[in-house]
Amino acid sequence: xxxxxxxxxxxxxxxxxxxxxxxxxxxxxxxxxxxxxxxxxxxxxxxxxxxxxxxxxxxxxxxxxxxxxxxxxxxxxxxxxxxxxxxxxxxxxxxxxxxxxxxxxxxxxxxxxxxxxxxxxxxxxxxxxxxxxxxxxxxxxxxxxxxxxxxxxxxxxxxxxxxxxxxxxxxxxxxxxxxxxxxxxxxxxxxxxxxxxxxxxxxxxxxxxxxxxxxxxxxxxxxxxxxxxxxxxxxxxxxxxxxxxxxxxxxxxxxxxxxxxxxxxxxxxxxxxxxxxxxxxxxxxxxxxxxxxxxxxxxxxxxxxxxxxxxxxxxxxxxxxxxxxxxxxxxxxxxxxxxxxxxxxxxxxxxxxx
Ligand code: TYM
Numbered sequence: 001x002x003x004x005x006x007x008x009x010x011x012x013x014x015x016x017x018x019x020x021x022x023x024x025x026x027x028x029x030x031x032x033x034x035x036x037x038x039x040x041x042x043x044x045x046x047x048x049x050x051x052x053x054x055x056x057x058x059x060x061x062x063x064x065x066x067x068x069x070x071x072x073x074x075x076x077x078x079x080x081x082x083x084x085x086x087x088x089x090x091x092x093x094x095x096x097x098x099x100x101x102x103x104x105x106x107x108x109x110x111x112x113x114x115x116x117x118x119x120x121x122x123x124x125x126x127x128x129x130x131x132x133x134x135x136x137x138x139x140x141x142x143x144x145x146x147x148x149x150x151x152x153x154x155x156x157x158x159x160x161x162x163x164x165x166x167x168x169x170x171x172x173x174x175x176x177x178x179x180x181x182x183x184x185x186x187x188x189x190x191x192x193x194x195x196x197x198x199x200x201x202x203x204x205x206x207x208x209x210x211x212x213x214x215x216x217x218x219x220x221x222x223x224x225x226x227x228x229x230x231x232x233x234x235x236x237x238x239x240x241x242x243x244x245x246x247x248x249x250x251x252x253x254x255x256x257x258x259x260x261x262x263x264x265x266x267x268x269x270x271x272x273x274x275x276x277x278x279x280x281x282x283x284x285x286x287x288x289x290x291x292x293x294x295x296x297x298x299x300x301x302x303x304x305x306x307x308x309x310x311x312x313x314x315x316x317x318x319x320x321x322x323x324x325x326x327x328x329x330x331x332x333x334x335x336x337x338x339x340x341x342x343x344x345x346x347x348x349x350x351x352x353x354x
Contacts, residue, residue, distance in 0.1 A: 007040045009145060013207055016215070017214060018215075019205035024156060025071075031153075042089050045065055050138050070320075075216075094338055095148050105177070111136050143167035147186070200231050201235070220305070223304070224301070227296055230260065231260055232261055234259070251285055261296055264300075265292075268299050
């Protein structure tokens with residue numbers, strides 16, 4: 001049976017959050033349950049260097065990396081399963097060689113146009129920029145992660161779609177230029193991908209906005225407090241209109257599709273019936289906003305509690321040692337898959353190892 005290669009990564013830049021769980025991790029776990037999938041999941045520690053290249057970041061990152069291996073397991077991924085590899089990006093040095101070759105196929109203008117770099121462009125004009133070259137070439141390394149093992153499918157949240165699109169373009173361009181079908185064109189998971197908004201403000205939920213972020217390790221009390229204080233208005237870029245509007249005025253009927261709390265319910269619900277209950281309650285004005293937030297907090301506490309319990313069990317079983325063993329073993333196996341492919345590409349492009 002030819003298995004589908006599923007590939008994705010997470011940066012070790014802080015404790016994982018609800019955005020990572022809903023946008024990525026829960027898909028990782030589901031996909032790994034199907035033996036027709038061969039799942040290659042990694043911790044993108046080289047990508048983390050684009051925003052932290054100093055001794056303090058180096059030490060923090062190594063600790064976080066082990067924690068993320070344990071979080072993968074706590075979320076339900078079984079690293080003993082035959083169809084799962086869980087490794088560190090840095091265990092595959094050949095990926096950096098491939099990134100170099102792909103950087104000779106990618107153009108500067110397409111990299112400068114990527115959204116992750118957009119906010120840096122203004123700073124570049126004024127000469128006040130501190131963005132590293134690594135941040136500019138970040139998507140090329142990501143393309144190498146994907147194309148190295150010739151992945152079929154890349155499950156990621158909406159914020160990473162543009163990067164996967166670049167990997168697809170580079171694969172096509174390379175194949176055309178060399179007149180071969182060397183790279184498979186990787187697919188995204190169907191649908192637009194999920195973008196979990198932060199609890200506050202305009203951004204997506206992310207590690208850089210702690211007040212608006214629900215960490216996988218937050219206590220039930222902290223989750224309840226954060227959700228109580230959550231904004232209801234959607235971030236403008238998630239609102240279908242130009243500017244977001246107030247979704248509910250006092251106990252008037254509300255507009256659930258304009259409400260951040262409803263959106264979070266919809267993303268976290270287990271069934272359409274649960275989602276409908278919230279939607280109708282809001283629309284009819286029978287579900288008060290305070291109660292709606294309370295229900296959301298309960299939903300998220302129920303989702304995170306088993307993960308936190310499992311993580312505590314793993315810690316008690318000598319978690320970090322276990323994580324290191326997995327990284328060593330799986331890193332070797334992943335490298336054995338990726339290195340021969342990179343070698344073949346080196347030969348094809350005229351730079352064999354003499
Ligand atoms: P990272 O570490 O920022 O995020 C890891 C995964 O979590 C998803 N995610 C979200 N999804 C929905 N809503 C959010 N608020 C949210 N925040 C994070 C991300 O979309 C991602 O799927 N560059 C990648 C790591 C990477 C990678 C790769 C991924 C490196 N190489 C190759 C796929 C394939 C990153 O920084 O993800």
